[in-house]
Amino acid sequence: MKNVLKNLLTSIATLAVVLIPQIAYGAEGSEEVSAAEGSAAGSAAAKTAVGGVSAGTIAAVVAIAAAAAAISDSGSGGGAITPTPTPTPTPTPTPTPTPTPTPDVIEEYIITEVVDVPGTASYTVAGATATRTTGATAVRTTGATAVRTTGATAVRTTGATATRTTGATATRTTGATSTATAGFSLVDVHETYDLQETYDVVETYDVVEDYDVVETFDTEETYTTTVTVPAVAASTAVQTSVGTRVAQ
Numbered sequence: 001m002k003n004v005l006k007n008l009l010t011s012i013a014t015l016a017v018v019l020i021p022q023i024a025y026g027a028e029g030s031e032e033v034s035a036a037e038g039s040a041a042g043s044a045a046a047k048t049a050v051g052g053v054s055a056g057t058i059a060a061v062v063a064i065a066a067a068a069a070a071i072s073d074s075g076s077g078g079g080a081i082t083p084t085p086t087p088t089p090t091p092t093p094t095p096t097p098t099p100t101p102t103p104d105v106i107e108e109y110i111i112t113e114v115v116d117v118p119g120t121a122s123y124t125v126a127g128a129t130a131t132r133t134t135g136a137t138a139v140r141t142t143g144a145t146a147v148r149t150t151g152a153t154a155v156r157t158t159g160a161t162a163t164r165t166t167g168a169t170a171t172r173t174t175g176a177t178s179t180a181t182a183g184f185s186l187v188d189v190h191e192t193y194d195l196q197e198t199y200d201v202v203e204t205y206d207v208v209e210d211y212d213v214v215e216t217f218d219t220e221e222t223y224t225t226t227v228t229v230p231a232v233a234a235s236t237a238v239q240t241s242v243g244t245r246v247a248q
Contacts (some may be wrong), residue, residue: 012064085114105247112240119234127225133218144213160201193219 067147177188 012031088187106244107247108242108244111243112238112241115239117235117237120229120232122229122231124226124228127227129222131220131222131226136219136220137216138219139214139216141212141214145210146213147208147210149206149208153204154207155202155204157200157202159197162201164197166197168195169193170195 120244171192173188174191
């Protein structure tokens with residue numbers, strides 16, 4: 001690699017040596033033409049050239065020579081610093097594909113466990129309603145009526161009539177005749193009789209009244225019964241449930 005580079009630089013330097021005189025000669029010709037056209041242009045060409053070679057040409061030759069010297073020193077193991085070689089990049093490893101997981105098989109099983117059943121004390125709760133007598137009595141009407149005597153009496157006509165003597169007397173002719181002894185005359189016979197009257201037959205009766213039949217009854221009250229729940233002793237029981245797990 002160093003030899004190739006060195007040969008390349010030698011070729012460039014040789015090419016530069018060959019081309020520089022040609023470039024300088026061309027520059028001198030152009031300056032002569034310019035001098036014929038005008039003195040001002042000839043003066044400018046004379047200032048920019050030294051010994052017939054332009055300043056740009058000289059600078060190019062110097063730069064090429066300096067570059068050739070630097071490359072020559074580098075290739076021959078001179079004092080130039082050797083550049084650090086660029087490290088070869090480590091290739092990225094291809095990731096291993098993740099394997100597809102095998103799905104778990106879920107199974108059901110029976111869980112059996114013994115649990116403690118706590119005991120409870122006896123207690124009472126409200127039950128149904130009921131009625132009971134209070135020990136007192138009361139009177140109420142039954143809705144029926146009845147008749148009873150009041151203890152008093154009264155008189156009323158019966159609608160019939162009767163005859164009775166008044167206690168007085170009177171005289172009346174009987175319709176018969178008799179012969180008197182004194183003159184053998186006929187006279188009417190008179191009689192004395194009790195006077196009578198016709199009256200309405202009356203009766204004496206007990207006065208009665210209609211009244212409401214009442215009854216005496218025991219008063220009642222409605223109350224709430226209580227139910228006593230017996231105590232339950234503590235015990236144990238077996239409890240089962242269904243669980244799931246991954247099949248082995």
